[in-house]
Amino acid sequence: MDDLTREFLDFAREKRADLVGFAPIERFDDVPVEHHPRSIFPECRTVIAIGKRITRGTLRGIEEGTQFDLYGQYGLSWLADRMLAITTITLATWLEDNRWEACPIQDLSPLIPPSGIPVRRDLPPPNVMIDVRAAAGRAGLAEIGYCGEVLTPQYGPRQRFQLILTDAPFEPTPLLSESVCDLCRECMRSCPLGAWVEAGDRTVTIAGKDMTVAAIDFAKCRQCRNGAGPNPHHPAGTPDRLGALCVRTCVAQLDEAGRLQNAFANPFRKRPVWTRG
Ligand code: SF4
Ligand code: SF4
Known part of the structure; x- marks a missing residue:
């Protein structure tokens, strides 16, 4: 592993980033300009995917049907907009301390339509939205499971991602070779x-x-x-x-099924599920 990649990963671990992967920009060759990282940062060479887990206990209140707010905080809004955003910008500042430009990207849906008109004829309209979840796959961290959500070998569907676009030449993370989803449905x-x-x-x-x-x-x-x-x-x-x-x-x-690296002493589901039609 080259020095830049190793030093960045050491720093990311120290800052409690749970998942970090590097996608060379060529892995986006099939992406249209409306969603392409280079439409935002033309010199981008690497897309870094950064993930933070949703702790299994964050789902406990919903699983038992007794506490929904803690997921809304530690699994959704605080996780994405505070904890993960702080990790992302912390890693971005490390890059810029090391002379590489670092453009942080929040996970906004690529289905959100443009909100302006092109500023030049050869440019897509603002705002360009990158498919952050697909980018996590291109960075070797994840796949899309049968349920339609991102799965990782570490946490299954329990994480959220953000990106950094950078002109730094990181060593690519190999694509996932094994499937996490076993299509049990x-x-x-x-x-x-x-x-x-x-x-x-x-x-x-x-x-x-x-x-x-x-x-x-x-x-x-x-x-x-x-x-x-x-x-x-x-x-x-x-x-x-x-x-x-x-x-x-x-x-x-x-x-x-014992398919996750983040294993526990006790099973997640302990009682019959509750449902509301
Ligand atoms: S309706 Fe609810 S339980 Fe069914 S697929 Fe959608 S989110 Fe899941
Ligand atoms: S592993 Fe089974 S439950 Fe999970 S996404 Fe795949 S089919 Fe669905």
Whole structure:
């Protein structure tokens, strides 16, 4: 490993970044200009994906049906907008202390439409939104599971990501070779609202890796009272489902199957699930 990559990873670990991966810009060659990192930072050579876990205990209150706010704080708004944002900007300042420009990127949905007109004829309209979750896959950290959410070998669906675009030449992280999702489909079977379109499986390809993803009726997810919530940034974005019954079932499933590196002394799911139709 080269010195720059090793020193950055040491600093990131010290700052409690749970996941760090480096995608060379060539892994974005198939991305349209409306969502391309170089549309924001033309000299970008590396996209760094940075993840912080949602602790399993953060899901406990929703799993038991007795406390929903702590997920909203430690799993969603504080995690993304405070804790992870601080980690991201801390790593960005390390890069700039070392003479490399570092552009921090929040996880905003690529479904959010542009909010302006191009400032020049050869540029896409502002604001360019990068698909941060797909970028985590391009950075070798993650895949899209059948439930439609990002899965990692460490935490399954329990994390959030942000990015740094930089002109620094980091050593690329190899793409994930093994699948985290075993296509058990328990996530979608658990849905009490019938949001799973069973015959509609589709293939999503990121950086050459094909993944089978369920067809989901997000209009139903927007009405879901089983731990889901609206997209925190824009109604055009997909709903937040990381605390929802479907995704908590994935947590339980991967935990029970022993497929996660972040293992526990006791199982996640200990009682029959509650549901609201
Ligand atoms: S519950 Fe099974 S099918 Fe669904 S995302 Fe998790 S591992 Fe994949
Ligand atoms: S968020 Fe709710 S409605 Fe949507 S798939 Fe999950 S459990 Fe079903």
